[in-house]
């Protein structure tokens with residue numbers, strides 16, 4: 001099955017936050033496709049990051065690229081609605097962080113956003129098959145959520161192949177449906193080819209991009225590795 005065009009999604013978690021607007025502008029000018037926006041509540045994960053006002057501020061600053069909001073929060077629905085108003089394009093959440101997964105997906109889509117589910121390294125994909133009709137993005141964590149700069153967990157490659165098979169089987173029966181398969185955590189230029197070969201089409205990278213001196217060279221190297229995979 002033909003995969004969707006690959007997208008590079010720098011995670012702003014690793015940006016210079018004192019210059020966030022400029023950093024996002026620079027990384028998009030360097031070839032990034034979408035902005036990955038990590039929302040942590042110091043409850044679902046042991047870290048605290050950005051709320052909807054920061055998302056809105058990026059839109060006001062002039063960012064027109066898709067903003068891919070990854071909610072690491074519990075509960076989900078109230079913040080998801082706030083991010084929809086603040087200009088999010090994708091809103092993804094962890095199924096175990098809401099009581100009613102189907103209802104949360106429906107609410108995100110009714111608010112005009114694309115919706116997705118996020119699976120931690122040891123969380124099975126079971127719920128996915130029951131809500132595939134409402135999912136635009138499946139995000140697999142290849143680190144335990146909460147912090148940037150961690151090492152890629154190799155078992156994520158097997159899980160990517162499992163998710164790719166589920167998505168391809170669903171899309172084959174529903175022509176025209178687009179469901180992205182995103183990977184997040186420890187993605188670098190030297191492992192991105194293996195990650196692409198395992199089935200990912202959307203690649204979150206925080207420290208590998210924002211930690212590099214030359215954003216454009218890093219993103220080009222990532223895209224070249226994906227194309228050769």
Ligand SMILES: O=C(CO)[C@H](O)[C@H](O)COP(=O)(O)O
Pocket residue numbers: 011013014036038070143144145146147148149150184185186187204205206207208
């Ligand atoms: O969701 C995340 C952590 O919960 C981050 O997006 C992720 O870890 C990216 O950072 P890095 O590329 O440095 O691993």
